[in-house]
Amino acid sequence: MKLIIGNKNYSSWSLRGWLAAKQSGLSFEEITVNISGEEWEDAKKGWADVQPSSGKVPILWDGEVVIWDSLAIMEYLDDKVREQCRTANKAAGGESRFWPKDPVARGLCRSMVAEMHSSYLPLRREMPMNVRRRVEGIALGDEARGNIVRILSLWAEARSRFGSGGPFLFGGYSAADIFYAPVVSRFITYGVGVPQFAETYMEALWEHDWMQEWIAGAEDEEWRIEAFEMAAG
Numbered sequence: 001m002k003l004i005i006g007n008k009n010y011s012s013w014s015l016r017g018w019l020a021a022k023q024s025g026l027s028f029e030e031i032t033v034n035i036s037g038e039e040w041e042d043a044k045k046g047w048a049d050v051q052p053s054s055g056k057v058p059i060l061w062d063g064e065v066v067i068w069d070s071l072a073i074m075e076y077l078d079d080k081v082r083e084q085c086r087t088a089n090k091a092a093g094g095e096s097r098f099w100p101k102d103p104v105a106r107g108l109c110r111s112m113v114a115e116m117h118s119s120y121l122p123l124r125r126e127m128p129m130n131v132r133r134r135v136e137g138i139a140l141g142d143e144a145r146g147n148i149v150r151i152l153s154l155w156a157e158a159r160s161r162f163g164s165g166g167p168f169l170f171g172g173y174s175a176a177d178i179f180y181a182p183v184v185s186r187f188i189t190y191g192v193g194v195p196q197f198a199e200t201y202m203e204a205l206w207e208h209d210w211m212q213e214w215i216a217g218a219e220d221e222e223w224r225i226e227a228f229e230m231a232a233g
Helices: 012-024 037-045 070-089 104-120 123-128 142-162 175-189 198-208 208-220 225-230
Strands: 001-006 030-031 059-062 063-066
Touching: 001 012, 012 070, 012 175, 012 208, 059 070, 063 070, 070 175, 104 142, 104 175, 123 142, 142 175, 142 198, 175 198, 175 225, 198 208
Parallel strands: 001 030
Antiparallel strands: 001 059, 059 063
């Protein structure tokens, strides 16, 4: 498999696709492209057979299968791993690597992931992902502040109801942590004040080996997207 991702410093959706690939446990080749320059346009021309018309990252390329949406990538990888388990064990199917086993927890987790996937535009707009940057005293609009309150309330519900088995939102590492990882990055970049439970969760996610690997990659990048550097003062 090949996973085509954008700039690690800025591309929140690429981070989600990359974490999903890591969580799958499957081997994949990582291809990182600067999505703001001519390199990206040249790369798309070279991938004419697999590049979807949307021209967005991440893109998972697995033989004849091409998937270009982070949630779809995660679901594809989940199916692929479970099918491999069924084939190897000749059983009904293995447990998901992404969704909690408990049906009530799984329902909440799916809802939280779907909401993250489709919502929070004010937060995305006013707090663009920038792993390397630190901003003090950001002035947010009411809608962005409302997004933050909503996210913290969801984190609190997941942790209080299902977080006893570990430091992540549903105890063990799950799809919810994959999809809210860029939010953790944004909260750290812009110095968002959070309750102690959220600070503890954010620290656990930020210190995870995969996040540290991604952060190191972002730190090593020389690419800059000035529009994101200028955002939020």
